[in-house]
Amino acid sequence: MSAAEQALTGVSDIPLALRGPAPVRVVAGFGFWLFLLSDIIIFATLFATYAVLSGATADGPSGVELFDKRHVFLETLCLLASSVTCGFGLLASYRADARATYFWMAMTFLLGLCFLRMEGTEFASMVAAGAGPSHSAFLSAFFTLVGTHGLHVSVGLIWLVIMLLQLATLGFRPLIARRFFCFALFWHALDIVWIGVFTIVYLGAK
């Protein structure tokens, strides 16, 4: 096996103990991956809370009466499409193709904004109908779980804007490439959390 082939596949005849340290890109990616997993554990606690409290409606409205499946389906599609455009943006940044990176990342931003807007309208209509977070334990758990996900998406959008500004000022250097890469991981992880949200909260509503 040639050295180039070994570098590409990561498979090597050299024993583990004799190999050099991992490149910064690998270490940064792994560290961010650990952060994402711990973030998912935060969501696990919120899912557990929701699962325990979902029946405690205090004679208020239940999930089936409140949720509109069509609305949730569109939200899901927005987030899924933004995950894919984010992937295309990452691929464009690998090629150091600035125009394609800006285009796909702008698409990601717009789709994420669409998602947040739809979630905002849903929350606002629920609060206006008297089903705010203070009404019952079920609604407190709902707003905490779905709201935390929405908060993550908002932070992701702010991060994306900062990344695009950094790309404009600093250009494609390794530091920026790593940050784009971590952003893509973050964005895909949020989409995975959303699968849990729409399955357990919206489709599993009783």
Place this chain on the structure above:
Amino acid sequence: MQVQPEGQAPGVDPQEQHGARSYLIGLGYAVALTLASFWAATTSFVYAPAVPVLLAVLAIAQMGVHVAFFLHISTAPDQTNNFLALLFGVFVTALVIFGSMIIMANLNHMMVPMDQLMHMQR
């Protein structure tokens, strides 16, 4: 001796680093599974008590699709660290969710009924 880099970052797919194919395949699977989930939740075609199980299976399948095609986490030898971290994350997540549900259901079951409790307080 030449020094070799060890391991691969999560999210990097060495074979398809310059291709959008993996994302498009993932999108196809994810859309199909999402449609199946929403169909399963609204149809009367599936035996009603089996619907939650079907939804859980579809959701886990879709999470798997996202991990494989978007995050590019695999069991390849250069991804051992990433995969082990993922396994530990899944383990803790399952422990937190199912542990809480079992404990709370048990507490609920053991609790003295409310009317009896009022009687005891008197």
